[in-house]
Amino acid sequence: MRILVSFIVGSLFGVGLLVSGMTNTTKVQGWLDIFGDWDPTLAFVMGGAILPMAIAWRMTQGRKPVLSDQFPAKPDPRLGRNLVVGSTVFGMGWGLAGLCPGPALASLSFGGIGGVLFLTAMLAGMAMAPVLRARLDQAGAAV
């Protein structure tokens, strides 16, 4: 049952990305292009997504998930260097291509060879991340 729900969630997510225009790299890059022809669409997408999710977080209080035992624990509130370095690195790639992980998958079927290439490179980056994280932690401990 949880697997079926996951499939439905992925489907809604994918159609949402398509409808909102987030599988179109020029709309994402347009949002980041503050000094050029700025496109505010992404703010509407974020707003539209955050609202139902904020209600969902409220509904978690004093309850259990329908199909599992507990809600995800609150993450460690400390910010940490990995969060800042990682987000900066991610933002650079996001700006260069106009794709982030969700839309990279959602546009896979119609994004052409470039889309496949991006996804392959992204998976390679994800595979490298644990090693880099260990290096960064080591460097951090040495400082």
Place this chain on the structure above:
Amino acid sequence: MQSDWLLGLAGGGLIGLAAAMFLLVNGKIMGASGIIGGLVDGSGRGDWQERAALIAGLILAPALVILAMGGSATQLTENWLVVVIAGVLVGIGTRLANGCTSGHGVCGISRLSLRGIVATAFYIGAGGLTIVVFKHLLGVI
């Protein structure tokens, strides 16, 4: 232009609905990079079926809509070097930061998580600067 904003709001609503459903029913965070990355580095072996099913829906559903109704193209740059570098940066960055636009952005900000807000500020800031440098100054993209 305004119809784009409305579509953005509607599509965003669907994304939020999906994230809400994943949280309230399966008890999980709908973060694309975490769901994919957990399969890549093996940290998500325990619930790989849920991850795979979500990814299948994420790829197949938009494919069906495009097939049935058409839709806007991805318009990814044809500079393959840029595509590869961008992909690697997105892969490394989202895993180091433990989240991307869906995890930190949608799921994090909606619970007023400081981590989500800071991450979002940094990736939008870095993305904006990248556009300034590589589009307006260097003209590469």
